Amino acid sequence: MADLSVNFAGIRAPNPFWVASGPPSNTAYQTHRAFEAGWGGLIWKTIGTPIVNVSSRYSALDIGGQRMVGFNNIELISDRSPEVNFQEIAEVKKRWPNHAVIASLMCESREQWHEFIRRSEDAGADGIELNYGCPHGMCERGMGSAVGQQPLVAERITGWVMEVAKIPVIVKLTPNITDITAAARAAKRAGANAISLINTINSITNVNLDTFASEPSVRGMSSHGGYCGPAVKPIALNMVQSCAADPEVRMPISGIGGISNWRDAAEFMAFGAGTVQVCTAIMHHGFRIVDDMIEGLNSYLDEKKMCSVDDLCGRAVANVTTWEKLDLNFRQVARVNHDTCIGCNLCYIACEDGAHQCIDLLNPDSLGLDLGPGRVPHKHVPKVREDDCVGCNLCTLVCPVDRCITMVEVPTGKPPMTWVEYQAKVASGEMKPLPPHH
Ligand SMILES: Cc1cc2nc3c(=O)[nH]c(=O)nc-3n(C[C@H](O)[C@H](O)[C@H](O)COP(=O)(O)O)c2cc1C
Numbered sequence: 001m002a003d004l005s006v007n008f009a010g011i012r013a014p015n016p017f018w019v020a021s022g023p024p025s026n027t028a029y030q031t032h033r034a035f036e037a038g039w040g041g042l043i044w045k046t047i048g049t050p051i052v053n054v055s056s057r058y059s060a061l062d063i064g065g066q067r068m069v070g071f072n073n074i075e076l077i078s079d080r081s082p083e084v085n086f087q088e089i090a091e092v093k094k095r096w097p098n099h100a101v102i103a104s105l106m107c108e109s110r111e112q113w114h115e116f117i118r119r120s121e122d123a124g125a126d127g128i129e130l131n132y133g134c135p136h137g138m139c140e141r142g143m144g145s146a147v148g149q150q151p152l153v154a155e156r157i158t159g160w161v162m163e164v165a166k167i168p169v170i171v172k173l174t175p176n177i178t179d180i181t182a183a184a185r186a187a188k189r190a191g192a193n194a195i196s197l198i199n200t201i202n203s204i205t206n207v208n209l210d211t212f213a214s215e216p217s218v219r220g221m222s223s224h225g226g227y228c229g230p231a232v233k234p235i236a237l238n239m240v241q242s243c244a245a246d247p248e249v250r251m252p253i254s255g256i257g258g259i260s261n262w263r264d265a266a267e268f269m270a271f272g273a274g275t276v277q278v279c280t281a282i283m284h285h286g287f288r289i290v291d292d293m294i295e296g297l298n299s300y301l302d303e304k305k306m307c308s309v310d311d312l313c314g315r316a317v318a319n320v321t322t323w324e325k326l327d328l329n330f331r332q333v334a335r336v337n338h339d340t341c342i343g344c345n346l347c348y349i350a351c352e353d354g355a356h357q358c359i360d361l362l363n364p365d366s367l368g369l370d371l372g373p374g375r376v377p378h379k380h381v382p383k384v385r386e387d388d389c390v391g392c393n394l395c396t397l398v399c400p401v402d403r404c405i406t407m408v409e410v411p412t413g414k415p416p417m418t419w420v421e422y423q424a425k426v427a428s429g430e431m432k433p434l435p436p437h438h
């Protein structure tokens with residue numbers, strides 16, 4: 001069995017599954033429940049000058065039958081006093097000395113940062129996470145993403161923190177920025193010990209077409225919120241990979257954004273996350289989901305003969321590159337398995353209207369297909385004209401039957417050549433420009 005324990009920037013925990021700062025990490029009571037359920041660490045709901053919240057606060061994007069594919073909130077940081085929060089952190093640390101408890105902080109001045117860092121340390125917190133990412137409410141007061149969106153300001157404030165912090169400092173990054181690596185580099189330059197990402201993405205989930213109000217509605221009015229949940233995972237993965245691949249960042253990463261199960265978590269780890277944090281999935285399903293995460297990651301690591309999270313961490317980073325370094329001479333085409341095809345023609349329509357018009361609908365007899373006993377005969381079956389197929393993947397993505405359409409490599413007989421190499425060859429006269437696709 002693999003060893004799931006982690007040492008993240010000097011913070012030790014029994015496993016890499018941590019509760020992200022948010023409603024599930026608001027109180028000692030919830031933290032006890034989280035650790036009893038199996039979570040290895042928790043980032044306390046952001047502590048600062050206590051705020052006043054509005055009602056209501058949440059809205060969601062449902063797609064088809066799936067609830068909360070995306071989740072939006074206009075909630076601010078903790079509405080409880082710092083005294084109560086620090087006292088509860090101390091209580092939790094006494095009961096759970098081996099679990100990671102991180103104090104998330106958002107402060108208004110250098111003096112307040114210093115004071116809150118000292119109070120976090122006095123309470124026994126294992127680390128501090130700096131919340132520069134809250135996209136609503138706090139930034140209008142010059143905090144949260146107002147700081148995170150300006151790397152130089154974030155660097156300065158992180159510098160204030162590093163002047164006094166004796167425990168590891170994690171800078172939480174906002175995704176509401178053009179280049180996430182600029183923010184990550186600023187954290188590195190300031191001497192932070194780690195980064196975590198992503199916080200929520202600016203969002204409005206809907207407009208009611210009768211009342212013209214958006215949700216969450218506060219007496220008919222709404223506000224720009226923060227988006228999270230399964231829908232944001234691709235955005236978070238993109239940013240985590242970018243930071244992990246940047247030679248000027250090179251620091252421990254805690255991955256956050258749309259993680260709901262062990263696979264999501266393992267993907268973030270493969271992109272360089274040493275720990276992962278979860279908020280929306282806990283709000284949706286409860287702390288119990290960590291059971292499957294632990295079991296799933298354990299089995300996966302065993303199957304891959306990896307001994308620890310470190311063995312997985314970063315394994316996929318180098319497999320993402322810039323477009324100009326991809327091989328222009330690699331070619332694949334779509335191939336349909338007529339034994340499993342149900343004749344729905346979704347691939348045909350997608351290719352015809354949305355791609356390259358290279359699927360023909362043919363009579364099964366003309367292809368000599370015997371659809372076998374018990375199979376519902378269909379009038380037409382799709383057949384890909386491989387010479388015209390550009391291998392875009394669209395038909396495989398719309399096909400409702402698992403692995404019915406597969407992408408198959410077809411040899412081009414040409415050695416690999418990237419766009420960079422192609423341009424160099426054309427410039428030197430070694431090669432003529434390729435003719436445009438017909
Ligand atoms: C209702 C709600 C409140 C949140 N409050 C905080 C907060 O106080 N501090 C913070 O750093 N992040 C906060 N977050 C952001 C989460 O920690 C996390 O970065 C984000 O939700 C993405 O993860 P997820 O997709 O697992 O939810 C909050 C998220 C939600 C949904």
Ligand code: SF4
Pocket residue numbers: 333334350351355356357358359384388389390391392393394395396
């Ligand atoms: S891979 Fe793209 S171009 Fe080829 S058949 Fe499918 S949809 Fe058409």
Ligand code: SF4
Pocket residue numbers: 336340341342343344345346347348382398399400401404405
């Ligand atoms: S989408 Fe899939 S199942 Fe439907 S016709 Fe195409 S190959 Fe067959």
